[in-house]
Amino acid sequence: MPTAFEPIQRLHHFAWRCRDAEETRAFYEDLLGLPLIHVIRAETVPSTGEHCPYVHLFFSLGDGSCIAFFDLGDDETALPSPNTPTWVNHFAMKVGSFESLERAKQRLETAGVEVLGITDHGFVRSIYFFDPNGLRLELSADTRESGFDAGASDRAHRLLDDWTAEKAGFRTSRG
Numbered sequence: 001m002p003t004a005f006e007p008i009q010r011l012h013h014f015a016w017r018c019r020d021a022e023e024t025r026a027f028y029e030d031l032l033g034l035p036l037i038h039v040i041r042a043e044t045v046p047s048t049g050e051h052c053p054y055v056h057l058f059f060s061l062g063d064g065s066c067i068a069f070f071d072l073g074d075d076e077t078a079l080p081s082p083n084t085p086t087w088v089n090h091f092a093m094k095v096g097s098f099e100s101l102e103r104a105k106q107r108l109e110t111a112g113v114e115v116l117g118i119t120d121h122g123f124v125r126s127i128y129f130f131d132p133n134g135l136r137l138e139l140s141a142d143t144r145e146s147g148f149d150a151g152a153s154d155r156a157h158r159l160l161d162d163w164t165a166e167k168a169g170f171r172t173s174r175g
Contacts, residue, residue, distance in 0.1 A: 013058060013066035014091055017078040018133045021055050021071035027132050031111055034059035034067065061093060069133070077133045090128070092138035098125060101141040123148050 018024040028034045038058040045052050053073055058066040080086060095101050101118060105127050108115050117127040124140040131137055 011065040013068040015068040015070060016135050018069035018071050019075055019077045021057055023132050024057060024069050028059045067091060090136035090138050092140055095139050095141050098141045101125060101127060101139060104139050
């Protein structure tokens with residue numbers, strides 16, 4: 001009988017490529033208020049041994065997790081995925097209240113950032129915008145104190161099973 005996987009405690013960091021480290025720092029630290037807490041400057045990738053000069057920036061979120069970026073020195077951003085709509089891949093962060101979400105939207109718009117929403121998803125209300133690197137960001141405020149409704153967990157596997165069966169029908173009908 002297999003043993004359970006080691007418990008995963010929380011997100012440590014999510015990393016993305018950036019065009020320019022200082023431009024990214026200004027957006028995340030000065031505009032969004034996420035403090036720059038760590039920078040790594042290296043010539044070689046530790047995991048692969050590959051020569052690739054870079055700087056790796058870490059911005060702290062309120063729970064101790066981070067959003068991080070790699071500047072590879074070539075003024076390039078990550079390319080969008082050609083088979084994925086731009087609304088799919090995004091990084092969502094939580095704010096404390098609906099009022100905080102409204103203030104964040106106003107501050108972003110005042111800074112010239114195009115903001116979509118406020119969108120009501122039932123369990124959260126969200127705004128969407130892009131950082132200078134083309135990374136789609138979401139700020140969300142829970143609509144109830146407990147986050148997801150009490151029955152969400154109970155319905156999750158059934159809804160996934162229903163989708164999986166329906167998706168199999170898509171493939172069959174497409175031949």
